[in-house]
Amino acid sequence: MSLQNEEMDVVLKIKRYSPEKGYWWQEYKLKVDRFTQFTEALRRIKSEQDPTLAYRASCHMAVCGSCGMKINGEPRLACKTLVIDMAKKYGSNVITIEPMDYFKPVKDLIVDLDEFYQRMYKVKPRLYPHKEVLEGNVEQRLKPEDQRELWKFAQCIWCGLCVSACPSVKMDPEFLGPAAHAKGYRFLADPRDTITEERMKILIDSAWRCTYCYMCYNVCPRDIEPVTAIKKTRAYTRLAKEKTSVAQTGEKHIEAIFNSLVESGKLEEAKVYLSTYGLLGSIKDFIYLFQSGKVKYALVKEKPVENISEVRKILSGDNK
């Protein structure tokens, strides 16, 4: 156990806001030690320097999700970030703090999260157990490995950081957003739940609207990997009875990828594209490709994997 303390003078440059005054930057100087969390720094500013500074914070141990904000541009929980770490990472003792992006500002670092909560409610975030179970006649079971899998995604603390940073949320009103997908998948995949059909209807179309940029994975303070939940939700498309055109297209695309892999162990985009969008849809884009001078590459045939039988074995999971 080697606790090495150190101290540092820092300047916190906080982007403040009030409806009356709009935005302004304000600087606060303070001394921090090795263990000072941003929530503690903010608390000290409020208690010792400027009581008017407004921010949310509660548990200071990264389980309540109150203190989401941008620190040096990174969407983070203030409590889970140490001041000295940020100063070192960016090589400067001047650190900026801003409210989360995307959400409407309310005051200083406080933003309006109602829109976020609405997203969460949309996915019916609760278990719908079997009637016999609810009445207490039957005991449910859950395999420990399933518990581990679900718990990973159930740890969302509703902090809003992933939504604030998600590009698809900003561009596509039909996309539920990363947090809601993690929550949705946690119930979709729970074998104790009974409304799987309905959940697929809510989740699948939206799942195909994620762009896999891994921003949510990166910013999630609980490491719940919303994007992984979205990927796993897409796998349910096969089971869905009704599919929107976005889901259908997506499904064709992934099937084309699978087929290409089985056939050659490699992925031939031109062919995949053709099977996803059909000849008519593709022709137009091939014209653009032609104009860009790329079409010559489309005609190159990559050699398949020699040991294709091994690849097929991996893909099929059949090792007999």
Place this chain on the structure above:
Amino acid sequence: MSYEDRISDTLTKIGATITRGWYSVSERPERPPFGKELEYKVDELFWGKIHLRNEGDLYLLVISKDIFNWKDKISQLKVKGEIEDAAGGLLWLKENLDNLEEDMKYIKEYLSSLKK
């Protein structure tokens, strides 16, 4: 002989009584079972169950009659199975059919020796 029968056989061989024969378990009504279980008892020493997964994974639950914490005994326990969980009188081992007999015999001896 079926896998299940071989397990029952093993239990009988070490002197266990089967108190409840194989039954299926699932997460909830209307879901296919993910495994099956059998309950046993060995004298006044210990009892428990065998939990057998559809995929073949085999778990052994040992509940000791005498009061102690299995967690404190883990270091001295010489079982072939993998210890999955130990709390109070409850001990879970991940087994395979080849080791089951030997491990149960060992536990029987171990618990008898504690009694002395």
Place this chain on the structure above:
Amino acid sequence: MSYAYYPGCATHGLSKDVDIATRKVFETLGLKLEEVKDWNCCGGGFYDEYDEVGHVALNLRNLSIVEKMGYNKMITPCSVCLHSHRLAAYKFKENKDIRKKVEERIKGTSINYSGKANAEHIVWVLVRDIGIQKIKEKVKRPLTGLRVAAYYGCQMLRPEEIMGFEPAFNPHSMEDLISATGAIPVTFPNARSCCGFPLMGSNPNVGIKMAYNVLKSAKDQEADLLVHPCSLCHLQLDSLQLKIKAEFNTNWTLPAIYVTQLLGLAFGFSPDELGISNLAKQVLISKGVV
């Protein structure tokens, strides 16, 4: 010095120019690229949604071959291939449930992965192992005056804990490489936003809009060209130039080239030798670079 080289499908397909330029640049730097023997696709960033276990196994097959070839670093020009392999290695190490299933899946195959080998991006190797200084020494034709937007995209950076080369919100490897060529690096707001490629297979209307946003953001900073680190960004940002122009009714384009194409230009290769597209070539001519 030699490296295990994993081009990936796109780099051997529609983004073949990435492969061509990369080989030329490494040759100039005196480094050997040994292609991974009988490599297979990484899953293109999608296959894990279809079969998570199969995805890990597929990627471990490549890494296992790399280990057999005697390397620990498998370098790739494609951010998605990079991401896919690193994610697979990470899952195999950290998630015991997945590890168990993968081990089951690869039983009876030639795969034997020790955990030592992992994928690295070409950009990382250029910046960290080879070094900006050595690159500068090879510059024959400084790209003076050319304003080049430094684009990172997503998967080379995120998740930061798994990619790990540079801070995801404050990277500068691309700027460093652009500077090395004598060009002016242009930083722009959408430099770390998604190009939209992964949406092209399901929701192309939004996918293309993302591409437009990236290009527009760079154009607003008066960039002449955009440079990126990914064979799939290449498919999106380079191939869709004219489509974007038509759909968003713009009077501009912002050609996108791969980072080794830019280096290749500075090393004295012609745009044609590097497979640079017509649009980008026109910019280079108009700026007097070639």
Place this chain on the structure above:
Amino acid sequence: MEKVSYDVVIVGAGLAGLMAAHEIASAGYNVAVISKVFPTRSHSAAAEGGIAAYIQGNSDPNDNPDYMAYDTIKGGDYLVDQDAAELLAYKSGEIVMLLERWGTLFNRQPDGRVAVRYFGGQTYPRTRFVGDKTGMALLHTVYERTSGLGSVDFYFEWFAWELVRDENRVRGIIAFDMRNMVPVFFKAKAVVIASGGMGMLYRHSTNSYINTGDGYAMALRARVALKDPEFVQFHPTALYPSDILISEAARGEGAVLRNVKGERFMARYAPKKLDLAPRDIVSRAILTEVKEGRGFPGGYVGLDLTHLGEDYIKERLALAYEAAKSFAGLDATKEMIPVRPAQHYYMGGIDVDITGRNPDLIGLFAAGEAACVSVHGANRLGSNSLLETLVFGRETGRAVVEFLKSYTEPSSDIDKEAEKMIDSAYDVVKSESGIHFGEILEKLRDTMWDYVGVFRDENGLKTALSEIMKLREDMKKMYVLDKSKVYNTEFYNALELKNMLDLALVIATSALNRKESRGAHYRLDFPERDDQNWLKHTIAYLRGNSVEITYKPVKMTKWKPEARVY
């Protein structure tokens, strides 16, 4: 003044408040839940290790609910009302299985049934857990379920300020919408206070920043008594120096405490139970080691997990591992975690019986940490607080439903009274100069930590009282710099400080008054338990600047007090 009417108003949206809300709303009554924060941000989320439960058929076969009640009573140093402990034990299995049915992702045994582990003071293992984020998992489950009923109105980010009462009945509460400072009179037939604890009174606390004891102070100002206010629990293993809780689960899973010499020093203090002795004993042991020079420089000891193995630690003690890494820069799989005691829980609270009913005021109920059902007595056992919130949250909900069935509307009008209460809250905004809340707050936290902490004596407590009185004077000069009406957190911090000073006075006075050592209340000048004179509950009323203390007997059923040896 705006007014709204509900059958029931619940203050607090943690586990106790939500559970009560669920019960009342399910019976068809309309309910408003008022909370300073969005429900999942309540302090229940911070509970880590687990929830104790005897589950028939899924417990150690030698165990039974009576042993559980006994452990609770002994753990509480016999200041426990034994009927409450029995109820807690007998309903524990049922409530955990209810939460399981609602979807809580409890850790499992290989057969898919709920797993179990040991916690301090338990004869048999009873703690059910979700990794070491059990509170968070339960809170989310109950909130998700309650919000799905559609019949509960949530007023989150609303600040509850005063109880409104007439001669003998509660008539509702005054609360502010924090976004615009608009006060609203919530008229109600019954009020349930479930506003949680008060850790912010202490310099070192594992509690959330929101835990400022608002509910206790609301009750005190409404002439309602607190029971056993001198009993404050200090958790032995808060991470040094940031006071982040390292769960008792760590010791439950086999971690051991070591001093600077590497000795497993608990052998000296609790030869049998060792590291799993109750919290008051372990806290005193740590501070004794430090005082006698066997602590690490800075004043802490080490919590050693290293022998448990990386996989096990990461799965079952993820939060402890993470906390050590994120907040102290240590790898708990390889090094000891630096820990020291910090305020953690408040055994005292609003005086209620086992139905959650308060005897001073008709229609007033309380549940959870805000209440004192006397189930924890002088020291709470780990894993019993989550259990209490759910069992007594539900019991209270049921009692409220019974109360409503025979409710008759009072004739008197109370609106004018309510209006006055709002005016008094605004004083701090009207003043143009004076003292900021922060100046007073920091002094209060130091005073409570230094003199009303783990070890107490007469001189210290008298010093504390005179300091608290001085701060209460200062408080009259308090003013708020921020005159904005939008999310004026300074205004609410000022109101919180008023609450804290009311409570502090009551705690310190009661601690000075109790001349014995029992559970968490340890008097250096009276180191022994004194059942002859002090086996009784303190009942404390706030009368202006003084505290009036009376007593209530402890309810005994089966268990006679005996020496508390572990």
